[in-house]
Amino acid sequence: MSDKTMSVEEFASTIESGMTVGIGGWGSRRKPMALVRALLRTDVTDLTVVSLGGPDVGLLCAAGKVRKVAYGFVSLDSIPLDPHFRAARESGTVEIAEYDEGMFVAGLKAAAQRLSFLPTRAGLASDVLTMNPELRTVTSPYADGEEYVAMPALRMDVALIHLNRADAAGNGQYLGPDPYFDDLYSMAADRCYLSCEEVVPTERLREAPFQSLLVRRMYVNGVIETPRGAHFTSCVPDYDRDEAFQREYAAAAKDAESWSRFEEAYLRGDESRYQAAVADFASTGTRSA
Template identity: 75%
Template structure:
């Protein structure tokens, strides 16, 4: 099997302005923060970001990297609203495509299957259709049902973070929830996966069930060993969310000078 390991410093070379970039994780949980940091350090702008958002979205909005956000929600979990995303949303500095969570997952599934759309009941009779007038409905060919035709999302690049992987790119989660990182990998032309540890292949299932192998190597372009790579979000069971740093992140947004200092520290050392 090919060795797909790469260094964090190599990540920025895979990003170009105007790309559609998917970021895995969920809210403020198992976000690929080390990879996001490299994205922030890059020259890339005008990005379309596809995400169940957390502080990754706020950081990218604050840095002026986002042109459009395609999302199911943006939350810091223990802090309901991300201040930078809220400011960008209210000021209209970013374009948005906001889906119901079920519709968002359907869009990922369609993209992963290379389908132009998949039908969904989610969104019917809701304001999601009014907010996204480009959405269409489709009649079932078998009965009288009507569904939302949710367009598939394909991404140029996906960034995800898992607990373990081997050098070939087989990725393993050990926490309580896989989220949808496998769909991000499958729906992207390239996927870079950071992990807490790169281990020999046989070690992946030495003490864990085979179904914890979430991401197959055929969908991974590069593997980065990044201990603490999800900090300050959680990466259970390796570590929980750093609530103190997350509060500092949210509070720093109130003052430009304080934010500049926080941002510099985040870029320099990951707020550790």
């Protein structure tokens, strides 16, 4: 099996402006945050982001990297709305395609199966169709003649996901309570980059139940070992969401001056500097100088 391991910087160099980027995880849970932070350090812009979003979407919007967001929600879980996405949504600085969660998953499944759409009952008789006038309905070709929403495939140039463990070939394993559709992201994109807490020999993947082997190597183009790479979102059982730091993030979004200080403390350097600054925050409760 080929070795697909790469650095965060090597990953970031493959992303181009104008791409459609899918980001796995769910809200503020198991997001590939080290990969998102790497994108913040690049010159890429004009991205279309596909996500059941959290701070991944918020950070990219705050940095002016996003043209459009296709989403089911953008939440920090314990904080209902990501403040940066809310500001972008209210000001109209990003285009949006807002779907019912069931519709969103149908779009992922359609893309994963290389179909142009999938029929779904989700969204029928709702304002989702009013808000997205480009959506169409289809009638069943069978005797029942039932009407469905024709949910378009959410195809992506690149998918970014974070798992607990992977081998060098790209077989990925989650050890927490939920897969968060990361397998669909990997199949729905032309390329997939998998960050993980630890790269392990393939035989170690057999230590957990078979169903935890979520992502197959055939769908993965790069594997990036990033310990605590989902911070400040959770990556159970390795670590829970950093609620104190998440509150710091949300509070910093209240005005431009506060956000500039947050960026300087946590987002101006590389991933090692970020992790060091976070460790300092955890021990002192204040930002690094």
